[in-house]
Amino acid sequence: MGETVKTIAKERVDEITRQTAEPAWLKDSRLKAFESYLKIPTPCNRDENWRRTEVEALDLAALNVVVNDSKEKQAAKEPAVVTAALAHLGKKLPYIYTTPESIEVGNADSALLSKGVIFCSLKTALAQHADLLSKYLSAENLPQPDFAENDKFYLMNQSLFNCGAFLYVPKNVVLESPVLNILSSGEETSIALFPRVIIIVEHGAKAEFVNLSTASKKQAQEAGPLSLVNSSIETYVGQNAGLSYLDVSDFSGNTFAVSRVYNEVKRDGSLHSSTVALGGWQIKSDIQTNLKEPGSKSDIRGVVLGAGSERYSFNTIQDHIAPDTGSTINFRVALKDSASSAYLGTIRVSKEAQRTDSYQSNKNLLLGSNAHADSIPKLEILADDVKCSHGATVGPADKEQIFYLMSRGLSNLEAEELIVTGFFRQVVQSCPVDGAGDWINELVADKIHA
Amino acid sequence: MAALQPILKIEDLWVSVEGKDILKGVNLTINPGEVHAIMGRNGSGKSTLSYTLMGHPRYHINRGSILFKGEEIGDLTPDERAKKGLALAFQYPVAIPGVSVSNFLRASVKAVRGKEIPVKEFRQELKQQMALLEVKDEFLSRYINDGFSGGEKKRLEILQMTLLKPALAVLDETDSGLDIDALKVVSTGINTLATKETAILLITHYQRILNYVKPDFVHVFQSGQIVKTGGSELSEELEERGYDWVTQELTPSGVA
């Protein structure tokens, strides 16, 4: 290791690319991002996008950049975290399991991975499918989400990404079951990981993808120095294509997790995305969805359960670029103890995007007496023929509901837990990823009882 | 036979809600095996009594006592009271979106009985009670009271009573909003709750349910008090004559 995020220099970026025998265009792309990264100041919580975060607590000089130079290999034994997920999602699903030291794949012989479907670690993808990737990763083809401009963490990832996964589903191929990408950031503290996930669903194709990020629970007990997991997730949903994406973050109390999700949906394509955040010192996530062509749709859901002094910050951006596009957002946050959350939801409708239909809802349940939630809707509407609505609530659990449940023998705590589970279930039960509803319910129940 | 201990003994109970006195000296004793009915005008404080018995935090007891099986329960939380064998069927049951009826019923039965019931056993018991109350299977997977019709909510309340088998079931206007057939079915359910060891306190506006569930005592509630007590004939009289004559009877003649 040796090098920290702060001291990392241009030579280092060179070295990463050399070490992994990356193509020249990728090196250019990394360096370009790195230059911008250097110029941009580190954000602080006075920045609108970073409100209620404690980004100042993250000391870049104390974070050692992980260099995982191992090769992708077959998993000798299914990791427990994978087994637990597969119990709900379906046995024998292909998975990639990444730790700071290793990259393992399992069930790669699954029939899902036929007909030209590619599902592998990003490292393998760069070695074997560089041309395909260059369409998405080379400097000139990079997407331009809001955060590409001025987001230090996004650029940090774009220049330093050092693990991740790649899914490619060719034209008209339908994946009936999900594939899994699992990151376990391990037990070590003071490390920085930069995962990058790229999902391409071509014209008329369908896919389900589960992205699970965890840390060792052992780490959770100790109040040691922070680690950084800074992820970038890009999804490209082609014409008439469909993607169901599920993201679960279940980190330890030492992880500062930043993620930038960029979704792009083409004509009549549809994206479903559910984000489940269940733990971390800080989770800061921006999810931008560009509805680029007529008829494209997105359904973005979020479930956040905070406890202790965990901090959450979610920004969603719905960018209606083309006419006749539709988006719904349903974000639900429940906070115990002195956990805090800020939700900033932007709906943007360009002048061309007539007949946009957009709905945004953010509900916050404050369970702890010191819990705090902000909810800020932001509408930037330039077209004149649009249907656009939003709503937000922040408040404690309904007292009459609690009384009702207690009158049936449940303790105050049990009553609250049941109400929270129900609060989330309304959003996750219909998650289109097979088996995900029950899985999330169980994860939520585990955390509530913790 | 040893002197029998009342299931409920309320003495001089004064209760306020948000600073406003609602109950003003309620006295009521209910013994095992008895069915009591309370009738009274809208706003006279009947639901306040039922909420107070169950321990709703909004209701403050300013004076008096509530003895349940000989034990003061005024300071107990609602779940503690439920575990002691007290249950309330609500006049207006709340909806809890996202929480399925079946999950809730299991959690509730487990909590009140204080032990895990094997899934199969519970299913069987549930099916039996549901058949009795003509509750359709699909209700189990629905969310608690969410989108239920008025009558369906009342049926679910009684279903819970028959599962929890409380020593004292307080039924707050369980008959309101039920159609004629449903009233019979629900009454059958209520009657299964009445045993030698248990008791029922039934709050109602209508004589009709009392044709199916025979009360031993009928009380008239007025301005936060029980002002008159009689046998089942009293409900018929009330049905016929309304509440005015009770009021007049209580007012010294000539005084307005």
Ligand SMILES: Nc1ncnc2c1ncn2[C@@H]1O[C@H](COP(=O)(O)OP(=O)(O)OP(=O)(O)O)[C@@H](O)[C@H]1O
């Ligand atoms: N939270 C409250 N704040 C103020 N007044 C209240 C509150 N709750 C109840 N009350 C008042 O207490 C009185 C008794 O209400 P309660 O619901 O007990 O009547 P009730 O006898 O059950 O009537 P009904 O037959 O209509 O059900 C009413 O005047 C009501 O307005």
Ligand SMILES: [Mg+2]
């Ligand atoms: Mg009432």
